[in-house]
Amino acid sequence: MTAMPLLRAERVTLGYGGRAVVHEVSLDVTEGGVGLIGESGSGKTTLARAFLGLLTPMSGNIWYGNQTLKKADLRAFRRDVQPVFQAESLDPRMRVGASVAEALPRAERHRVPELLGQVGLDPELAGRRPHQLSGGQRQRVVIARALAVSPRLLILDEPTSALDVTVQARVLDLLAGLGTERLLITHNLAVVRRLCRTSHVMFAGRLVESGPTADLLARPAHPYTRALRDAVPRLGGAPPRARGRAEAAPAGSGCPFRPRCPLAVAACESAPEPRELDGRRVACHRAEDVLAAAVGEVS
Template identity: 70%
Template sequence: MSEPVVLGAEAVTLAYGSTAVVHDVTLSVGEGGTGLIGESGSGKTTLARALLGLLRPRSGAVRYGPRGSDTADLASLDRKGWARFRGDVQPVFQDGSEALDPRMTVEASIGEALTTHHRMAGNARRERVTALLEDVGLEPALASRRPHQMSGGQRQRVAIARALAVEPRLLVLDEPTSALDVTVQARILDLLERLAGEHGLGYLLITHNLGVVDRLCRTSHVMFAGRVVESGPTTELLTRPAHPYTLALRDAVPRLGGEPPRPSGRTEAVPAETGCPFRLRCPLAVDACREEAPVARDLRGRMVACHRAEDVLAANEVPHAPRQ
């Protein structure tokens, strides 16, 4: 039985001015972990902003599925629909301070969400703030502090507590650990994994860290130059890539005690304007790649946009452990 779709993109194209930066992307996020992988500039955060209702697509639709209802275009929601959407879908940004007003204490910041969404006040609100802080592993005494009086890891936990205050169904996590040191990253990942299980949360995890995706996400989508080039079960994508870009991302990650990362073709940053956008960096490019942009197609249970996907997959038939 498939999981209910909470949020999705349907042939979404996004642009800044006259420049399209996300091209015809279709994906869905259910009540489970979904990864969105790609290097900086691939369009991940821009797509996330559209999924959160902060950007309007040039074409296509962002669809939201209220509990027990069919999905609806965000653009069609009325005021009541938007209020329900804001309660169901909450963001957690790269830097916890982005979600916190520097002038407000932790109690006021979390309490604001409780008042807005649950009309909670007084002792009930204070008790709920305390419970939320304890839920994310923080001492209740931190409630009187302001963001600048906390560490980066503490601010990120407060941001997560604030998101949980509205009892969401889905978190949109945009590089939630990349601004933290390795030890704190591990603690935040442990926290997210625990909270997802305890609260039944779904999440869209946006990251360039393949180890994080491998740990937390059942399915993943790989983005290059504003396009989804490969989608499928995360373990399959990372152990047997079918797109040269996914393979390059995997092989660029060093492993402790293993071989050094090996180059996967040329390294031009600018995507090709005609044919396959990845062809200037692809060691397998052929004439068809110059002449025609590949269309995503089903290949052994995944979707991949590559003329030579069968060749890439055949070369990776022997399982390759994801790099940590």
């Protein structure tokens, strides 16, 4: 029996100033880690803000267990779902210990050294301010602060983007070993491959492909997923195939990826409906051709 997802988006449309930027997105945050992949401006962080209750949908619902977020017990929600933003989210005026203690009831603030130790930091760092720490140390403080209330789910928005490769590896090891469910917002395919069993690819505020992370990255069925994968340099491989960047097609004018797609045909002037294909869900008229090319490369 499949467990009920802790968080679920149901045909959610989001926007600012009455202008929609995320369009009818549906996804479940399930066990094993969920990745939300896409370039800057694709709508990932906007969707994360809605999952955190910081942005009200224009239409659709965010579900927390069996209740919509509007009707949920917000105290329980804030305990169960915690954000982990980039290290720069720390208040530069507060000492590390005070930042972590801020999430704790007064009677539990003695746990600060324990929480710092849990993320691999020396408890003596509690007396320092953020500028006295390295980028990796600051990111661990952010994680310690989120763990203070023993959440069931971490929503991580580009948690390693400002870190060098060595520090990234240590932070990823930490996140992988926590045993806490996670929704990871990123453009880094290596990070999502490491931390997420399932992934969703966003382009121009729409989900274009969803499925098991390993299959989705090894054999993409949407040309945008393929473009993201091919943009990652590989040692000894051919250089990434450059293609001029263009804006997405205007809303309501067919497939939004059409101006950038090397496979676009006349049928792409009508918007593709998401459909099931080879164990994933994809919105592309030519998904079979993309998948066949990927299978040929693997074989």
